Amino acid sequence: xxxxxxxxxxxxxxxxxxxxxxxxxxxxxxxxxxxxxxxxxxxxxxxxxxxxxxxxxxxxxxxxxxxxxxxxxxxxxxxxxxxxxxxxxxxxxxxxxxxxxxxxxxxxxxxxxxxxxxxxxxxxxxxxxxxxxxxxxxxxxxxxxxxxxxxxxxxxxxxxxxxxxxxxxxxxxxxxxxxxxxxxxxxxxxxxxxxxxxxxxxxxxxxxxxxxxxxxxxxxxxxxxxxxxxxxxxxxxxxxxxxxxxxxxxxxxxxxxxxxxxxxxxxxxxxxxxxxxxxxxxxxxxxxxxxxxxxxxxxxxxxxxxxxxxxxxx
Amino acid sequence: xxxxxxxxxxxxxxxxxxxxxxxxxxxxxxxxxxxxxxxxxxxxxxxxxxxxxxxxxxxxxxxxxxxxxxxxxxxxxxxxxxxxxxxxxxxxxxxxxxxxxxxxxxxxxxxxxxxxxxxxxxxxxxxxxxxxxxxxxxxxxxxxxxxxxxxxxxxxxxxxxxxxxxxxxxxxxxxxxxxxxxxxxxxxxxxxxxxxxxxxxxxxxxxxxxxxxxxxxxxxxxxxxxxxxxxxxxxxxxxxxxxxxxxxxxxxxxxxxxxxxxxxxxxxxxxxxxxxxxxxxxxxxxxxxxxxxxxxxxxxxxxxxxxxxxxxxxxxxxxxxxx
Numbered sequence: 001x002x003x004x005x006x007x008x009x010x011x012x013x014x015x016x017x018x019x020x021x022x023x024x025x026x027x028x029x030x031x032x033x034x035x036x037x038x039x040x041x042x043x044x045x046x047x048x049x050x051x052x053x054x055x056x057x058x059x060x061x062x063x064x065x066x067x068x069x070x071x072x073x074x075x076x077x078x079x080x081x082x083x084x085x086x087x088x089x090x091x092x093x094x095x096x097x098x099x100x101x102x103x104x105x106x107x108x109x110x111x112x113x114x115x116x117x118x119x120x121x122x123x124x125x126x127x128x129x130x131x132x133x134x135x136x137x138x139x140x141x142x143x144x145x146x147x148x149x150x151x152x153x154x155x156x157x158x159x160x161x162x163x164x165x166x167x168x169x170x171x172x173x174x175x176x177x178x179x180x181x182x183x184x185x186x187x188x189x190x191x192x193x194x195x196x197x198x199x200x201x202x203x204x205x206x207x208x209x210x211x212x213x214x215x216x217x218x219x220x221x222x223x224x225x226x227x228x229x230x231x232x233x234x235x236x237x238x239x240x241x242x243x244x245x246x247x248x249x250x251x252x253x254x255x256x257x258x259x260x261x262x263x264x265x266x267x268x269x270x271x272x273x274x275x276x277x278x279x280x281x282x283x284x285x286x287x288x289x290x291x292x293x294x295x296x297x298x299x300x301x302x303x304x305x306x307x308x309x310x311x312x313x314x
Numbered sequence: 315x316x317x318x319x320x321x322x323x324x325x326x327x328x329x330x331x332x333x334x335x336x337x338x339x340x341x342x343x344x345x346x347x348x349x350x351x352x353x354x355x356x357x358x359x360x361x362x363x364x365x366x367x368x369x370x371x372x373x374x375x376x377x378x379x380x381x382x383x384x385x386x387x388x389x390x391x392x393x394x395x396x397x398x399x400x401x402x403x404x405x406x407x408x409x410x411x412x413x414x415x416x417x418x419x420x421x422x423x424x425x426x427x428x429x430x431x432x433x434x435x436x437x438x439x440x441x442x443x444x445x446x447x448x449x450x451x452x453x454x455x456x457x458x459x460x461x462x463x464x465x466x467x468x469x470x471x472x473x474x475x476x477x478x479x480x481x482x483x484x485x486x487x488x489x490x491x492x493x494x495x496x497x498x499x500x501x502x503x504x505x506x507x508x509x510x511x512x513x514x515x516x517x518x519x520x521x522x523x524x525x526x527x528x529x530x531x532x533x534x535x536x537x538x539x540x541x542x543x544x545x546x547x548x549x550x551x552x553x554x555x556x557x558x559x560x561x562x563x564x565x566x567x568x569x570x571x572x573x574x575x576x577x578x579x580x581x582x583x584x585x586x587x588x589x590x591x592x593x594x595x596x597x598x599x600x601x602x603x604x605x606x607x608x609x610x611x612x613x614x615x616x617x618x619x620x621x622x623x624x625x626x627x628x629x630x631x632x633x634x635x636x637x
Contacts (some may be wrong), residue, residue, distance in 0.1 A: 001596075004345040081480065192481055195416070196423035200488045223493060226613060232488070234495045236361035237612035239353055240335035251481050259416065269360060271350040290481075 011306055051156030052112035052132070053134035056094055056105055058122075061138070062114045063088060064293035065148045069161040076108045077128055083252075083287060084295070091123040106131075112155065141212035144292050164294060170295040172216055179308045187219035187307065188243035188275070190229055192250075196262070198235050205231045209292045210249075210299075217303035218311075219245065239270055247306055250285045260285070282306040315586060318576075318593040325600040326370060332604060334611030350635075360497070365607070367502050368494045368561055369599040369617075373568055375509050375558035377595025378516055380569030381587055382551040384596045387453045388545060394569035395556035397456070397548075398463030400434045403559035404490065405471045406432020409561040411485050412478040422504045425489070430508070433556030437549065439463060443460040444548060453530070456548075492563035492618030494603045501561055508557040515550025518582040523547070527582070565618050567625025568599055574632050 047226035057063040063082045066072050072087065077094040092108060095101040100122045105113060106129055107137045113126055115194035117137035126133050134154050136147045145165035152161020191213070202233040204211050204221055211221050223231050246267060260283050267273070267281045275281055284302055288295035305312050322456040339474070341347065341354035349355055387396065394400060409415070410428035417424050443459045475486055496502060522543040526535035534540050555569070572595045573587070580586040599617075602624060605618040 051591050069347065094514050192422070192485060194425055194485065195414070196418060196425075197501075199495055200493055202484070202488070223612070228613070231612070232614040232616070233612060234334075234361060234607050234614045235497055236333055236335060236607065237614070239357050239361055241612060242353070252479050256414075256416070272353045277350070286429070291552060 001155055023092055027214070035046050048157060052110075052154075054108065054110045054112070055107060055155060056110040056113045057082075058094065058100055058114065058119070059097060059116055060084065060287075060291045061144070061293035062136070062147070062151060064291060065151055065161070065164075065296060066155070068164040069152050069155075069156045069157045069296040070149065071152075071155050071160075073198050074155070075105065076110050077105065084291070102126075108213050109296075114151065118260075138209060138292050140207060141172075141209045141216070142294070144209065144294075144296055148294070168294055168297055175297075176216045176218075177303050178305050179311050182218050182308045182311055184218055184220045185244045186242070187214060187245045187247060188222050188238065188241065189214055189219075191247040193248075195259075196266060198238075198266060201233045201238070202230050205229055209296065213296060214247075214303055217300050218307050219247075219303065222301045235270060238273060242272075242274055242279065244274045244278070245307055246273070246281045247303065248283045249289045250283065251287055251290050255283075315580070315590060317341035318590045318597075322370075322593040322597045322600075325597040326366060329366045329600045329604050330358060332608070333357065333362055334608050361495075363501060364496045365494045365603055366600055367499075368505075368601045370468075370596040371502065371505060371509055372494065372558040372565065373411045373572075373597070373599030374592035374596035375505075375512070375554040375595075376565065376599075377591040378512070378574040378588060379551040379554040379558070381573040381584070381591045382516065382519065382523065382547050383569075384573055385527040385584065386547045386551070386598035387457050388527060389453075389457060390574070392457070393439070393566075394551065394558070395464065395564070397440045398458035398467055398471070399433045399440070399552045399553065399555040400559050400564045401464040401471070402436025402439075403429045403433035403556060404564060405432065405467050405474070406430070406564070407489050408471050408474045408478075408486050411489065412482050413420045415436075422500050426501050426504065429560035430504075430556055432571075433552065433559055434474075436463060436467060437552040437556065440531065441545070443550060444544065488616070489563050490618075491563045491616035492621070493614075494535055494562050494599075494617050495607070495614065496561060502521045505557040505561040507637050508553045512550040512554035512557065515546050515553070516588060519543070519547055519550070520588055523584040523588075524582070527584075563618060565599070565621050567621050567629060571629045571632070572598055574629070578632070624626055 010310045016267060026202045053074055055066065055074050056077040057066055057075060060079060060081040061077050061083045063075070064084060065086055065098065066075060075091055077092045078088050080096045094104045094108070097116055097119065100119060102122065102125045110131060112132050112134060114134045115122055117135045123133060123135065134151060136150065138144065138147065142272065145168055148165045149161050152158045191202040191204060193199060193201040197238070205226040206221060206224040207227055208229040214221055222243045264281050264283050268277050270276055284306065286299070286302070288299045337354040337357050341352060342358045344352070376394050383392040383394060383396055384390060406428040407425050410425045415424035416429055417427070417429055440460060440463065445457055449582055475483060478486060522533070524536050525536055525538050526540070526543065530540050573591050576587055576591045576594050580590050597622065602620040603617050606615040606620045609615050
């Protein structure tokens with residue numbers, strides 16, 4: 001197993017914030033501040049064997065990829081955060097990114113375990129048990145289709161995976177083309193904040209797959225100059241940045257439909273922000289925003305519709 | 315004392331003028347520009363002033379609580395966190411985050427309310443324990459009970475966090491790092507209620523604390539009603555802590571180093587220590603928050619990180635200088 005490049009190690013900070021972000025980040029893209037390093041391409045786990053029959057996938061993104069390439073019938077276990085497609089509910093759960101249960105994984109007798117690259121301890125334990133692994137890390141949007149294709153090759157579904165990846169790329173290109181002629185809007189992409197108030201605001205910085213999706217959908221990240229995946233912002237910074245559109249994301253059970261308007265209303269505390277003034281604050285709810293898998297197309301389209309509703313009129 | 319007063323006043327007056335974005339004071343107070351369009355005024359009144367006010371009352375509340383707990387428990391390591399009030403507050407906050415609590419009262423949202431409730435719950439337990447203990451029992455018993463309660467509530471908090479999903483976990487971590495970006499004046503007004511009650515309690519304490527810090531028996535010999543004084547001290551300090559934590563999250567070290575620094579400078583007389591700690595606590599936290607909001611602008615540094623990074627080494631220095 002190749003060690004991570006020094007640039008990658010150096011950016012892993014030990015603070016609790018980053019630890020938590022690593023959790024969210026790994027479900028989105030990698031917590032690394034460097035662009036894709038050639039020596040860290042996905043795949044390259046233990047020696048490839050014949051096509052695996054019992055696959056364990058710990059991360060929602062790779063589980064959805066296996067479904068997209070038609071290899072889901074070989075899934076023996078999935079991660080505890082897997083919710084999509086609904087068929088995953090029938091499968092045994094083996095823990096998640098931070099708390100994988102080695103015991104449950106071993107009891108499923110897998111012949112391939114798909115792990116995230118930061119799961120160092122799990123990788124070591126599986127190596128000792130001589131269970132083949134596939135490891136990957138996500139930094140930006142292009143990594144999604146790259147990982148999809150690499151998993152396809154590894155599980156013996158190369159052509160199907162390639163077709164699914166090409167379809168995603170075409171759909172993203174179509175969205176990009178659809179909004180290409182529109183003015184690009186300065187957008188604040190909010191990942192989270194304290195409900196009911198403008199406290200503890202986390203927003204997208206200048207890299208990560210959601211940043212990339214925002215650019216495809218015809219927005220400019222107001223924090224694009226900060227090469228960090230997430231940035232904690234003060235209300236003062238938001239007033240100074242003056243975004244033209246604010247897109248706020250909510251995931252899982254964190255938001256009930258009847259609260260959407262109330263949460264949008266909270267932004268009225270900053271009336272001089274152009275997005276607030278022109279009523280362009282969008283509160284979007286969906287798990288596709290945290291799963292860098294095939295449903296990324298859905299996320300891109302929802303961004304594009306929020307940013308450029310006229311491009312989707314009719 | 316005049317020095318502490320002017321330091322706090324200077325911090326209060328200067329801090330709102332400084333920030334990541336330059337603002338023009340003439341524009342801030344220019345009535346001819348509608349507030350909705352006046353970015354300078356919004357930065358001043360919405361973004362900065364509430365933070366400085368929050369820092370003022372949180373800093374003074376924690377410093378006062380620290381002074382009182384250290385004197386009451388006759389332990390230099392005591393702090394507003396020692397008796398489990400902060401741990402109760404954290405449990406309240408984490409519960410509200412994890413179960414998506416959705417209520418508000420007088421413009422104050424769920425998390426600060428749950429935090430205040432948690433700290434009051436912890437206060438009730440400590441108070442009950444102190445009332446139940448036999449008269450004359452050592453303050454060590456109270457201290458030990460507080461440490462146990464802190465551990466117990468901490469374990470419950472960890473358990474609730476274990477149940478949370480990952481976005482809630484992130485939110486929890488952020489809350490635990492502390493923040494003074496309160497965003498409006500409602501939470502400040504709400505925190506002022508328990509803080510005012512606490513200050514009324516503190517006002518009765520200076521002489522009693524001087525005697526108590528020598529020993530309960532000698533205090534009793536000089537006519538102090540020790541159990542009653544201890545209850546007032548306990549309740550006021552816990553209320554002040556609860557108010558501060560509900561507003562800003564747990565900010566370590568303000569309540570432990572500020573009292574020590576102040577005692578080094580003004581001596582042990584609580585008539586001086588209490589007001590000096592309140593003033594210096596405010597100035598310290600306003601300063602820390604200024605660093606938090608400007609150091610990595612436009613990104614925000616958690617103020618809890620700043621207080622601990624500045625407070626930690628200072629406290630270590632104090633500890634070793636004394637030996």
